[in-house]
Amino acid sequence: MQRCCRVIVSQPPVLRPHKGNRTASRFCTAGFELPEWFRNPKKDCDSFDDDDHDEFVLPIKSDPVEERSRGGSSEPLSLRPEAASHDEAEFEADFDEASRILTSCFASPEAIVIAMDCCPVRVSDRMVEKILKRFSSDWVAAFGFFMWAGAQEGYCHSADSYNSMVDILGKFKQFDLMWGLITQMDEIGGLVSLATMTKVMRRLAGASRWTDAIDAFNKMDRFGVVKDTTAMNVLLDTLCKERSVKRARGAFQELRGSVPPDESSFNTLVHGWCKARMMNEARDTMKEMEEHGFKPSVITYTSLIEAYCMEKDFQTAYAILNEMCSKGCPPNVITYTIVMHALGKDGRTQEALDIFDKVRRDGCAPDASFYNSLIYILGRAGRLEDANSVVDKMSSTGVPPTVATFNTLISAACDHSQAENALKMLVRMEEQSCKPDIKTYTPLLKLCCKRQWIKVLRFLICHMFRKDITPDFSTYTLLVTWLCRNGKPAQSCLFLEEMVLKGFTPKKETFDLVTEKLDKANLHSAKKKIQLLTLRAAAVKHTGSPHLNKDGAAGQHIDILSNACGYEP
DNA sequence: TGAAGTTTAA
Numbered sequence: 038m039q040r041c042c043r044v045i046v047s048q049p050p051v052l053r054p055h056k057g058n059r060t061a062s063r064f065c066t067a068g069f070e071l072p073e074w075f076r077n078p079k080k081d082c083d084s085f086d087d088d089d090h091d092e093f094v095l096p097i098k099s100d101p102v103e104e105r106s107r108g109g110s111s112e113p114l115s116l117r118p119e120a121a122s123h124d125e126a127e128f129e130a131d132f133d134e135a136s137r138i139l140t141s142c143f144a145s146p147e148a149i150v151i152a153m154d155c156c157p158v159r160v161s162d163r164m165v166e167k168i169l170k171r172f173s174s175d176w177v178a179a180f181g182f183f184m185w186a187g188a189q190e191g192y193c194h195s196a197d198s199y200n201s202m203v204d205i206l207g208k209f210k211q212f213d214l215m216w217g218l219i220t221q222m223d224e225i226g227g228l229v230s231l232a233t234m235t236k237v238m239r240r241l242a243g244a245s246r247w248t249d250a251i252d253a254f255n256k257m258d259r260f261g262v263v264k265d266t267t268a269m270n271v272l273l274d275t276l277c278k279e280r281s282v283k284r285a286r287g288a289f290q291e292l293r294g295s296v297p298p299d300e301s302s303f304n305t306l307v308h309g310w311c312k313a314r315m316m317n318e319a320r321d322t323m324k325e326m327e328e329h330g331f332k333p334s335v336i337t338y339t340s341l342i343e344a345y346c347m348e349k350d351f352q353t354a355y356a357i358l359n360e361m362c363s364k365g366c367p368p369n370v371i372t373y374t375i376v377m378h379a380l381g382k383d384g385r386t387q388e389a390l391d392i393f394d395k396v397r398r399d400g401c402a403p404d405a406s407f408y409n410s411l412i413y414i415l416g417r418a419g420r421l422e423d424a425n426s427v428v429d430k431m432s433s434t435g436v437p438p439t440v441a442t443f444n445t446l447i448s449a450a451c452d453h454s455q456a457e458n459a460l461k462m463l464v465r466m467e468e469q470s471c472k473p474d475i476k477t478y479t480p481l482l483k484l485c486c487k488r489q490w491i492k493v494l495r496f497l498i499c500h501m502f503r504k505d506i507t508p509d510f511s512t513y514t515l516l517v518t519w520l521c522r523n524g525k526p527a528q529s530c531l532f533l534e535e536m537v538l539k540g541f542t543p544k545k546e547t548f549d550l551v552t553e554k555l556d557k558a559n560l561h562s563a564k565k566k567i568q569l570l571t572l573r574a575a576a577v578k579h580t581g582s583p584h585l586n587k588d589g590a591a592g593q594h595i596d597i598l599s600n601a602c603g604y605e606p
Numbered sequence: 607t608g609a610a611g612t613t614t615a616a
Contacts, residue, residue: 235608239607239608270609271608273609274608274609275608277609278607278608299609301609303609304609304610305608306609307609308609308610334609334610336609336610337610340609340610342610343611369610371610371611372610372611373611374610374612375610375611375612377611378611378612404611404612405612406611406612408612409611409612409613410611411612412612413612413613440613441612441613442612442613443613444613445612445613446613448613448614449613475614476613476614477613479613479614479615480613480614511614512614514615514616515616518616544616546616
């Protein structure tokens with residue numbers, strides 16, 4: 038029913054059964070294995086004392102994060118703040134238990150339903166929401182749990198839970214299952230809303246199924262969702278954001294007779310043209326907007342300015358700024374952020390800082406994004422001290438730093454090889470109860486891969502999991518490619534396999550790179566596995582499932598994959 | 607996430 042394959046990455050393969058986990062068999066090789074907490078994050082990190090060659094030592098003895106991760110301090114390893122009550126403790130225990138089961142490799146959502154049936158987890162809306170969030174990058178786990186929960190007595194999924202599930206299935210292009218769920222929501226009655234259809238349209242368009250997205254809009258009244266201006270604007274925005282402004286225009290022309298456009302409809306289209314750098318069309322849409330009695334607003338002009346900034350045509354951008362002032366439509370903090378940021382990115386640091394002064398002179402209140410952009414510019418110019426002092430300035434002016442503030446500082450520190458400062462920032466985030474996201478970790482992970490700091494890499498992945506953050510497609514790609522480029526092809530393989538197991542389809546270049554490096558390192562059996570993994574990835578793309586299925590091609594490849602390495606599934 | 611702006615990144 039369940040099985041799990043590991044890539045064997047060295048010669049000869051050393052088969053080491055996984056200690057203490059009944060559900061996931063795991064095999065590894067000398068030197069490196071994906072740590073236990075990679076699969077089962079709630080377990081302690083116990084693998085820091087591996088004998089990796091690792092030049093980097095975490096710098097500060099008193100670093101609370103490090104101490105905790107080693108599990109060696111007097112402070113107990115706490116995965117979360119003290120449970121507030123008995124109920125809370127029970128909830129957390131249930132969550133851990135469900136996570137433990139779902140972290141194993143399962144053949145299908147149905148297999149998860151069977152496994153979950155033996156587990157005394159109490160279902161609630163909150164539990165479902167939390168599990169779906171935690172497993173939002175593993176649709177089989179998420180959907181298996183969702184189905185199991187929905188079958189529990191006395192529990193019915195909320196509209197929000199359905200919407201989250203719809204979104205996850207859409208993200209992994211499981212459109213048949215997604216529509217099945219919509220039908221179910223409709224049959225229960227009244228659960229399909231514009232929020233649901235928004236997710237459907239965005240996921241379809243995101244998968245380049247623009248026509249399907251338009252069809253979804255057209256048939257949404259069948260589910261009781263009104264095709265009004267708001268709904269039309271969602272469709273237009275979706276098509277524009279997903280690289281099809283021309284289809285947006287087409288849909289707009291078709292719908293405008295029955296659905297009255299508003300200012301947003303036009304601004305969405307103008308922004309779409311600007312994003313596509315089709316400035317004539319953008320200006321035409323602005324004219325049309327005026328014909329409909331809507332005056333171009335600060336949003337409209339800002340879209341234009343952004344497009345010219347992207348083209349590095351600062352001359353025109355400045356001209357529009359002046360035009361705005363003369364038309365009585367002054368730029369706001371967003372407009373200035375765009376201009377300042379583009380200047381900074383283009384290396385015109387002083388000009389960018391002049392904008393900062395202008396904003397202060399104009400009495401336009403900077404917000405967090407504006408400050409974050411300033412931090413980015415200073416960091417990029419190597420002025421890390423100044424960048425750090427902006428944070429103090431923010432706090433003193435009542436604009437608290439955000440995740441992006443810290444992420445930007447971490448990224449700047451990493452870019453300037455200040456790993457210690459970057460890691461300290463991670464601690465500071467914790468102190469300030471600022472929840473990291475995936476972007477917090479990417480620069481750090483990249484730096485570790487570049488420097489071959491395998492232990493720190495593990496530490497970070499452990500840290501991520503404690504925060505309920507799982508690698509996404511680009512993080513996996515980053516790990517695989519950077520480890521590979523920096524003399525760690527074997528380790529890179531493990532992440533590549535993990536990636537495929539999670540249902541991501543790596544790019545061909547990623548496979549090619551890994552194969553080439555394995556070849557050079559004479560890791561023949563690993564290369565063979567990667568080639569089989571390529572087939573598996575192709576099967577995933579074809580069947581949409583990374584997991585075994587009764588008749589699908591993926592299943593066969595797994596068998597080959599297992600047999601080829603000489604261990605039992 | 608979603609009518610405009612900030613952090614990663616090939």
